[in-house]
Amino acid sequence: MVEAATAAVSSVIRRNNVTVTGNAEGPVMLFAHGFGCDQDMWRRLLPYFTDDYRVVLFDHVGAGRSDAAAYNRAKYGTLDGYAADLLEICSALELQDVILVGHSVSAMIAVIAAVQEPGLFSRLVLVAPSPRYTDDPGDGYVGGFSQADIEGLLDSLDSNYFAWAEALAPMVMANPEQPGLAEDLRSSFCRTNPSIARHFARVTFLSDTRQVLDEVGTSSLILQCSDDLLAPPEVGDYLNRHLGHSTLVHLQATGHCPHVSAPEATARAIQQYLAASP
Numbered sequence: 023m024v025e026a027a028t029a030a031v032s033s034v035i036r037r038n039n040v041t042v043t044g045n046a047e048g049p050v051m052l053f054a055h056g057f058g059c060d061q062d063m064w065r066r067l068l069p070y071f072t073d074d075y076r077v078v079l080f081d082h083v084g085a086g087r088s089d090a091a092a093y094n095r096a097k098y099g100t101l102d103g104y105a106a107d108l109l110e111i112c113s114a115l116e117l118q119d120v121i122l123v124g125h126s127v128s129a130m131i132a133v134i135a136a137v138q139e140p141g142l143f144s145r146l147v148l149v150a151p152s153p154r155y156t157d158d159p160g161d162g163y164v165g166g167f168s169q170a171d172i173e174g175l176l177d178s179l180d181s182n183y184f185a186w187a188e189a190l191a192p193m194v195m196a197n198p199e200q201p202g203l204a205e206d207l208r209s210s211f212c213r214t215n216p217s218i219a220r221h222f223a224r225v226t227f228l229s230d231t232r233q234v235l236d237e238v239g240t241s242s243l244i245l246q247c248s249d250d251l252l253a254p255p256e257v258g259d260y261l262n263r264h265l266g267h268s269t270l271v272h273l274q275a276t277g278h279c280p281h282v283s284a285p286e287a288t289a290r291a292i293q294q295y296l297a298a299s300p
Contacts (some may be wrong), residue, residue: 030114031114031115034107034110034111034113034114035111035114036089037083037088037089037092037107038080038081038082038083038088038089038107038111039061039080039081039086039087039088039089040078040079040080040111040114040115041061041078041079041080042076042077042078042079042115043068043072043077043079044068044071044072044073044074044075044076044077045072045073045074045075045076046076047076048074048075048076049074049075049076049119049121049144050075050076050078050117050118050119050120050121051071051075051076051077051078051120051121051123052078052080052108052111052112052117052120052121052122052123053067053068053077053078053079053080053123053124054080054082054108054122054123054124054125054128054131054132055081055082055085055125055128056124056125056126056127056128056150056279057126057127057219057222057223057226058085058187058207058210058211058214058219058223059085059125059207059210059214060081060082060085060086060087060088060210060213060214061079061080061081061086062086062210063125063206063207063210063279063281063282064079064281066281066282066285067281067285067288067289070285070286070289070292070293071289071292075121078111078115078117080108080111082104082107082128082222083098083107083218084098084214084215084218084219084222085213085214085215085218086213086214090215090218093215093218095221098218098221098222098225099221099225100225100229101127101130101131101134101225101226101229101231102134104128104131105131105132105134105135105138108122108131108132108135109135109138109139109142112139112142117142118142119143119144120142120143120144121143121144121145121147121296122135122136122143122145122146122147123147123149123292124146124147124148124149124151125149125150125279125281126149126150126151126152126226126252126253126278127152127226127229129146129148129149129150129151129152130151130152130153130229130231132146132148133146133148133151133153133231133234133235133238133265134231134234136238136239136240137234137237137238140239140240143240144240144241145240145241145242145243145295145296146238146240146241146242146243147242147243147245147292147295148242148243148244148245148261149245149280149281149288150245150246150247150250150252150253150278150279150280151244151253151257151258151261152165152166152252152253152257153230153231153232153235153257153260153261154229154230154231154232155167155172155226155227155228155229155252156168156169156171156172156227156228163232163260164254164256164257164260165254165257166251166252166253166254166256166257167227172227172228175190175223175227176223176224176227179219179220179223180220183211183216183219183220184212184216187208187211187212188208190211191204191205191207191208191211192204192208193251194207194251194252194277194278194279195207195277195278195279195282195283196249196250196251196276196277196278196283197276197277197283200283203279203282203283206282207279207282232260232264235261235264235265236264236266238265238266239266239267240267241267241268241269242265242267242268242269243268243269243271243291243292243295244258244261244262244265244268244269244270244271245271245273245280245288245291245292246258246270246271246272246273247272247273247275247276247277247278247280248272248273248275248276249276249277250276250277250278251277251278252278253278255272258270258272269295271291271295273287273288273291274287275287275288
């Protein structure tokens with residue numbers, strides 16, 4: 023039985039390429055990367071936390087150095103499959119009172135996980151989140167895209183993934199005065215398994231997690247950027263209204279990846295929130 027449990031833990035760690043760094047005695051911070059990225063995209067932010075926190079990183083299946091052979095199209099056909107992986111990582115490492123930091127789609131994966139295991143997480147940090155990317159004229163929700171916009175984006179991705187990555191990376195990253203940042207994102211896109219990325223893109227951009235927001239009891243920080251192609255200001259306002267115990271901070275950062283383009287400002291906002299939280 024012990025051997026089976028050990029094998030199960032090893033399987034989870036290998037599947038998601040889980041790495042642990044920082045202060046082994048500190049509170050746990052678990053970082054979940056966004057679509058097209060991997061754990062390496064957190065590297066500019068981590069130095070602000072590794073002295074004080076036990077930092078846990080991982081790659082979603084199909085990204086980075088994860089085990090692509092573990093990919094199951096049915097399981098990962100909704101964000102619930104990714105949330106299940108996240109919870110399995112916490113179980114495998116016996117994590118408690120986790121500060122969960124999720125970027126972009128992983129912010130919503132974090133929300134789903136917090137609803138399913140509410141006692142596991144002490145705080146959620148939602149970086150450039152969006153519960154739905156398409157507008158909903160029926161109730162006035164503004165996601166930033168029409169259904170036709172999203173279908174066009176997905177068709178472009180299906181047609182030529184690498185050309186799509188080349189074109190989208192600078193628009194998502196913004197900060198044209200620092201072209202190296204967009205190149206980092208493009209390279210990350212290109213490290214992701216293209217077949218899995220195409221499917222994950224559809225799951226990401228067609229998802230709608232608005233219905234679970236009112237069920238979240240965990241305190242959360244919402245980090246909103248300016249000129250964010252994927253998450254306009256209305257999205258941050260919506261989340262702040264529908265998440266109980268939430269704090270909305272407008273970062274002095276542009277684009278969709280502030281942990282890459284403005285790590286100091288992002289870290290400062292997180293540190294101030296954690297220091298102020300009970």
